[in-house]
Amino acid sequence: MRRELLSVLASMLLVSALLAAWSSYVGSFLARLEAKLEHNPGLAAVLPVLMATTGAAAASFGSKLSTRVHLGTVSARRLVYDAAVQALALILAMSAYTTLVTTVFSGQLSLVRTVLESTVLTYLLAVFVALVSTFASVKLGLDPDDVVGPIVTTAADSAGIVITLLLSPG
Amino acid sequence: MNLRRDLLAAFSSLMALVVMESFTGFTLEALKAKWARHPELLAMLPALMDFRGNVALAHSARMTTAEHLGDSRRVMMGSAAALLTSFFVPPIIALVTHWSYGGSLSTLVAVALLTVLSVAAAVTPATIGVVRIAVRWGVDPDRVAPAVTTALSDVLTVVLLFTLAEVIFR
Numbered sequence: 374m375r376r377e378l379l380s381v382l383a384s385m386l387l388v389s390a391l392l393a394a395w396s397s398y399v400g401s402f403l404a405r406l407e408a409k410l411e412h413n414p415g416l417a418a419v420l421p422v423l424m425a426t427t428g429a430a431a432a433s434f435g436s437k438l439s440t441r442v443h444l445g446t447v448s449a450r451r452l453v454y455d456a457a458v459q460a461l462a463l464i465l466a467m468s469a470y471t472t473l474v475t476t477v478f479s480g481q482l483s484l485v486r487t488v489l490e491s492t493v494l495t496y497l498l499a500v501f502v503a504l505v506s507t508f509a510s511v512k513l514g515l516d517p518d519d520v521v522g523p524i525v526t527t528a529a530d531s532a533g534i535v536i537t538l539l540l541s542p543g
Numbered sequence: 544m545n546l547r548r549d550l551l552a553a554f555s556s557l558m559a560l561v562v563m564e565s566f567t568g569f570t571l572e573a574l575k576a577k578w579a580r581h582p583e584l585l586a587m588l589p590a591l592m593d594f595r596g597n598v599a600l601a602h603s604a605r606m607t608t609a610e611h612l613g614d615s616r617r618v619m620m621g622s623a624a625a626l627l628t629s630f631f632v633p634p635i636i637a638l639v640t641h642w643s644y645g646g647s648l649s650t651l652v653a654v655a656l657l658t659v660l661s662v663a664a665a666v667t668p669a670t671i672g673v674v675r676i677a678v679r680w681g682v683d684p685d686r687v688a689p690a691v692t693t694a695l696s697d698v699l700t701v702v703l704l705f706t707l708a709e710v711i712f713r
Contacts, residue, residue, distance in 0.1 A: 378620055378623055378624060382624045382627055386628055386632070389632050390631070392593060393593065393635055393639075394590075396589045396593045396594070396636075397640045399590075400590050400640060401640060401643035401644035403585055403586060403588070404644050405644070410575075411575060417568070418569050418572035421564055422564045422568045424589075426560055429560055433556075454544055458546070458550055461550055461553075462550055466554060466558050466561050530593060
């Protein structure tokens, strides 16, 4: 029982510690550009949602890709289709939410444009990470189901923060 | 390939996530005055949210597998590992934040530890509760637990981080 607990703890700890260290480093970038968050009404309300939804959309693409790899049904046409469906759903969801936030917090309409640009760029980057991590994990003999999800969501979180703050005025 | 059906499925799941994560976004926007005074806390926020989200996800995945298998030992093991991980990772987050951004190391360690342990104290039993209720209602816990527990973790992390920090800084 003790050995089993130690083994569960070790696997949880290793991944959590590495990802936490990386996210802390990205967080320092967020704190340095804190003035942008402060001076753009609604931006702080959008950022966590942008990170979560973009990560989820790209992780869903990654999950589908790894299923196709397991089934041996990977093709360029299917990959483009899967990525495009998630992208379209993501753009619709983020447009609706950012419009609501802009209205509630009396933000500027340019917030919608900034958020959509950031969403698309973050998503494209996260999809690229999903593709690379899936094929790399297969090559390394790892199951992409275990690897791709955490890598893609962490990449989307980091890229979401950096890209959104760089594109925001102020 | 049925574009309409696939798009509707992707959009519905992303909108559900938007609704849940909007609580975190609106809370962060409302607490603007607090994080503007202490940007070092903002620097720790993405890492604390990512870490709690990863632990909540791993814990709920273990709980749902344990429920499917009827294995109560696995329930205990998963919960114990989730709680123990919460002691080790927050000091790493505080250390990397101190190194990459600044702030008092002892204060950052205290705030990170107290926040993560308070969130774990609420979310760990909530995860077990959500999984058991889902099973009792005949809903697949795999479809419910991850989204509910990570959204709950995110919003509690934001609220508790700034509330506990205010008490410590006082």
